Amino acid sequence: MNSDDLEMFAHVAKTGSFSRTAMELGANQSTISRRIGLLEAELGVRLFRRSGRGVGLTERGEQLLGYALTLERTLDEAGKAMRNGDERGPANLTIAAQPTIARIMFGQLGHRLKARYPDTRIRFVEGLASQILRRLSDGDLDLAVMYVPEHPGAMQHDVLLTEDICLVTPPDYMPDDGPVGVHALGNIPLILPSTHHGLRLLVETLAARHGFTPNIALECDGSISLTKRLVMERCGCTVLPAASVVEEAAAGRLRCFPLVSPVVRRDVAIAWPQNRSMPEGVWNVAQMIRELAAELVGNGAWPGTTMLTSDTTGLTRSNG
Structure with a gap:
């Protein structure tokens, strides 16, 4: 599991759809579905409940989403800190x-x-x-x-x-x-x-x-x-x-x-x-x-x- 996996997972959780996620990320739906399957296999838990209307998070999925959002905020803050540090110049x-x-x-x-x-x-x-x-x-x-x-x-x-x-x-x-x-x-x-x-x-x-x-x-x-x-x-x-x-x-x-x-x-x-x-x-x-x-x-x-x-x-x- 890496940051790309968590970013993709969070995107699916947000859209509730493999097909919409694939469209927004410019990927194939089969690729998104396969990567989610590999992530579930690695973690040994189900992250999504599948239905005809799309996908919804399981209890363990809700738990992982919290970590994914925390990582997303951390990466965003790190990027801003680096850019702002460069803008401020040396002390x-x-x-x-x-x-x-x-x-x-x-x-x-x-x-x-x-x-x-x-x-x-x-x-x-x-x-x-x-x-x-x-x-x-x-x-x-x-x-x-x-x-x-x-x-x-x-x-x-x-x-x-x-x-x-x-x-x-x-x-x-x-x-x-x-x-x-x-x-x-x-x-x-x-x-x-x-x-x-x-x-x-x-x-x-x-x-x-x-x-x-x-x-x-x-x-x-x-x-x-x-x-x-x-x-x-x-x-x-x-x-x-x-x-x-x-x-x-x-x-x-x-x-x-x-x-x-x-x-x-x-x-x-x-x-x-x-x-x-x-x-x-x-x-x-x-x-x-x-x-x-x-x-x-x-x-x-x-x-x-x-x-x-x-x-x-x-x-x-x-x-x-």
């Missing part, structure tokens, strides 16, 4: 991002998450790649939106988009507006993080591939805002995603030059802890992030980016 949700990504995404993402999951306690975290990787390893984060590191370590990831990386300089540092060859970075004083993640590793990887030594003017482990301020104060130049200097470039406080020969890009991905399966509610949040990223790229709010649906040929990617 707590922690999402991290690197500074440029956080500035672009977190505002709209916060509005969308609160509209869809008003009961969820949402926490946003901004951090450098090394900090986010450590927290992913510790299991402190549900999701992160970050540049794919050279060595992903304790994270699983799903690539969202690819983003241009450019040389950022004071407004009068370069004599023309053209792109800058990667090899020229060896002659430009750079402000970079000290940690061997992110942009520092990107530049060191480019240097190793193209035969130059980075000229490190300053090491800055603060925010991108601080790095940009140091460039404005003419302490050096830096390399950053094009999207991170849109406002300063438009105001003439900084200039942004594409890096070429090869074009330098980094992939942005949704990441989650290595040894953790993604719960259904968190998976839905990840899809919201993907949809938001596509909108931001499509309407120009995330400049210098391309959504990744397949591998882009003709470009050299430095996953720094």
Whole structure:
């Protein structure tokens, strides 16, 4: 006996007819009659009294109907609980991002998450790649939106988009507006993080591939805002995603030059802890992030980016 048997039994009890039950369930009358006979044989009792007007429950049938209706309610409540749980979302949700990504995404993402999951306690975290990787390893984060590191370590990831990386300089540092060859970075004083993640590793990887030594003017482990301020104060130049200097470039406080020969890009991905399966509610949040990223790229709010649906040929990617 299983839940299907009890569901069919309850249906016959409700209609009082094998033929009507067969019609409503889209089955043959002989199939319904045979299954009821097998159920009676298994239980060793008669469940229905047959007559020319249909079938009626015996005393033992009335008893079994109580169990069948209880099971039906239980299954219905279980389904509703699962669906409602998914609609409510996770009780707590922690999402991290690197500074440029956080500035672009977190505002709209916060509005969308609160509209869809008003009961969820949402926490946003901004951090450098090394900090986010450590927290992913510790299991402190549900999701992160970050540049794919050279060595992903304790994270699983799903690539969202690819983003241009450019040389950022004071407004009068370069004599023309053209792109800058990667090899020229060896002659430009750079402000970079000290940690061997992110942009520092990107530049060191480019240097190793193209035969130059980075000229490190300053090491800055603060925010991108601080790095940009140091460039404005003419302490050096830096390399950053094009999207991170849109406002300063438009105001003439900084200039942004594409890096070429090869074009330098980094992939942005949704990441989650290595040894953790993604719960259904968190998976839905990840899809919201993907949809938001596509909108931001499509309407120009995330400049210098391309959504990744397949591998882009003709470009050299430095996953720094």
